[in-house]
Every structure is written in C-alpha cells, then in structure tokens.
Amino acid sequence: MDGMPLLVVMTVTYGRMATNMKKYILIFTLILTASLFAQTIQSHHSTLLKKRGAAVSSETGEVFADDFEDGTLDAWIVYAESGNSISIATDTTHSGTYAAKLVYGGSNNRNVMSIATDNLNSIYFRCYMKFPANFVGGDGYPTTDFFSFVDGAAGVVYQRIKHDASNRPRNWDILSNGTTDQDANYTHMIHNNWFLVELAWERGTGSNGWTTFKVNGDSVVGIGSLPLALNADSIRIGTYILNENPNGYIYIDDVVIDSTTWVGAKP
Known part of the structure; x- marks a missing residue:
C-alpha cells in the first residue's frame, strides 16, 4: 500500500x-x-x-517571359472580337511544341493579347513572329498598330504594319505619343518564315527618350529625342483593328520583356 x-x-x-x-x-x-x-x-x-510581369531578376532586368510551352495563354489578357480568335497552335512554332496564333476574319474588330507591366520607364521587348505572304489586312487601313506599349489609355509607342495597294503587309512604321511617325524600308517585311522582332523604348528625362525597332538584329526604324513623360503599364500584341474583309493569321512565339537591355536572339 x-x-x-x-x-x-x-x-x-x-x-x-x-x-x-x-x-x-x-x-x-x-x-x-x-x-x-x-x-x-x-x-x-x-x-x-x-x-x-513583375520583376523576376534584379540582375538581368527580365520582367516577363513566355514560350507558351505550358500549352496555355493563362499569362495573357486575351480580347478577340467577333470573327477573330487567339489560341495556342501546334502546326508551326519557332521553338518547342506551342506558339500563339492570332486569326483575323472580323471586319473592324480587335484581336489583342496583352500583359501587364509595373509602370516601367524602359522596355526591351523581344518575340518571334510569322505570317503568310497572302495575309490580307482589310480594305482602307493602310497602317495598323501591332506592338504597343501603353500607359493607361495613352499610347507610349506603336509599332505598326503598313499595307500596299492590295492591303498586304508592306513595311514597318513606328509612332510615339506626340511625334510624327517614321517609316522603315521595304526590305524587312518577311513572309512565310519565322523572324525576330525587337522593340525598345527608354523614357529618359526631358527630351532624351528614344525608341528603336529591330528585325533579325538589324535596326529598322526609330525615333529619338522623345519629349515623353509616360510610363508603360501594359504591352499589347495584335492591336490590329482591321477594316473590311481581313483574312489571315499571325503566329507569335518566345516572348521576353526586359527593362534594362536588348534581349537578342533566342540561344
């Protein structure tokens, strides 16, 4: 016990x-x-x-990249009006298995894929694109925006496609807010093959901003001495408001956006 x-x-x-x-x-x-x-x-x-689009590398300045190899457009805000469409394609790609495909068939209708950026004051955009020689841009629109940097409702830079008398893509044209547009020559409009396009813009201070467009590494057209006090909060691909009877498609692949330097060709 x-x-x-x-x-x-x-x-x-x-x-x-x-x-x-x-x-x-x-x-x-x-x-x-x-x-x-x-x-x-x-x-x-x-x-x-x-x-x-938020910064993922403080060393390289890369703020966005999409090679579409996840098989989706989830990273993008897609806006396709009647007769147009934007989808993932596998029939032709620059690299890998997937690319984005913008199909145009809607008269006077938009076909846009956009990505938000963090009020950048400099952008170095790179992608690969491809479209057929028989692409018809529609009647009555000699110049149409395709790559755009935007600040709210205000356009910062427009990289535009100009058409010939048959409404087929002829050459490039660049325009910045408050400036006169500049034409490129005819030799850099490539059909039926993938080609590299790069569009850069620096806001600068005062009036020392600039924008330049390159095709396959060659400077094609640009504007200097930009008196622009805008930032860029989004980048648009395909802001291509076509008039009557457009017919065709454009492929996009291997998109990279940097805030500090030219991206260059995909290794």
Whole structure:
C-alpha cells in the first residue's frame, strides 16, 4: 500500500508527459505544414510574378517571359472580337511544341493579347513572329498598330504594319505619343518564315527618350529625342483593328520583356 501513491503520481506524471508530447507533436506538425504551405504559395506566387510581369531578376532586368510551352495563354489578357480568335497552335512554332496564333476574319474588330507591366520607364521587348505572304489586312487601313506599349489609355509607342495597294503587309512604321511617325524600308517585311522582332523604348528625362525597332538584329526604324513623360503599364500584341474583309493569321512565339537591355536572339 505504501507504494500506491508513488504509482499514482508516476501514472499521472506519465499521462501528463504523454499529453504534452502529443501537444508538441501537434504543434510541430502544424508548424511544418504551415512552412510547406508557405513554400508552395511562394513558389506559385513567383510563377505568377514571372507570368504576370513583375520583376523576376534584379540582375538581368527580365520582367516577363513566355514560350507558351505550358500549352496555355493563362499569362495573357486575351480580347478577340467577333470573327477573330487567339489560341495556342501546334502546326508551326519557332521553338518547342506551342506558339500563339492570332486569326483575323472580323471586319473592324480587335484581336489583342496583352500583359501587364509595373509602370516601367524602359522596355526591351523581344518575340518571334510569322505570317503568310497572302495575309490580307482589310480594305482602307493602310497602317495598323501591332506592338504597343501603353500607359493607361495613352499610347507610349506603336509599332505598326503598313499595307500596299492590295492591303498586304508592306513595311514597318513606328509612332510615339506626340511625334510624327517614321517609316522603315521595304526590305524587312518577311513572309512565310519565322523572324525576330525587337522593340525598345527608354523614357529618359526631358527630351532624351528614344525608341528603336529591330528585325533579325538589324535596326529598322526609330525615333529619338522623345519629349515623353509616360510610363508603360501594359504591352499589347495584335492591336490590329482591321477594316473590311481581313483574312489571315499571325503566329507569335518566345516572348521576353526586359527593362534594362536588348534581349537578342533566342540561344
């Protein structure tokens, strides 16, 4: 009988220790679960940042990249009006398995894919594009925007396609807010093959801003001494409001947006 109180105490103590141990295990499990959840969220958040245009590399200045190899347009805001469409294509690509395809058939209707940027004051945009020689831009629109940097409702830079008398793509034309447009020559409009296009813009200070357009690494057309006080909060591809009877398609692949330097050709 003398040992019973000790046994009771030991039993109670052990029970308390077991209960506390369960609490510790539960707390540790909760902490570990929370940590793994946070890592998952951070990983997903980083992916969204890369897709949505927030800076992903302070060293390189790259703010966005999409080679469409996830097989979706989830990174983009897509706006296709009646008769037009924007989709993922596999019939021709610059690299990999997928590219974006913009189909035009709607008279006076938009066909736009855009990405938000973080009020940038300089952009170096790169992509590859391809369209057929028989692309018809519609009647009555000799010049149509295709690549655009935009600040709210105000256009910062428009890289435009000009058409010939048969409404087929003829040459490039560039326009910046408050300036006179500049034409490129006829030799840099390429049909039926993938080609590299790059559009750069620096806001600068005062009137020392500039914009330049390159095709396959060659400077094609540009504007200097831009007196522009705008930033760019979005980039649009395909802002191509065509008039009557457009017919054709354009492919886009390997898009990269940098805020510091020319991206250049895909390795």
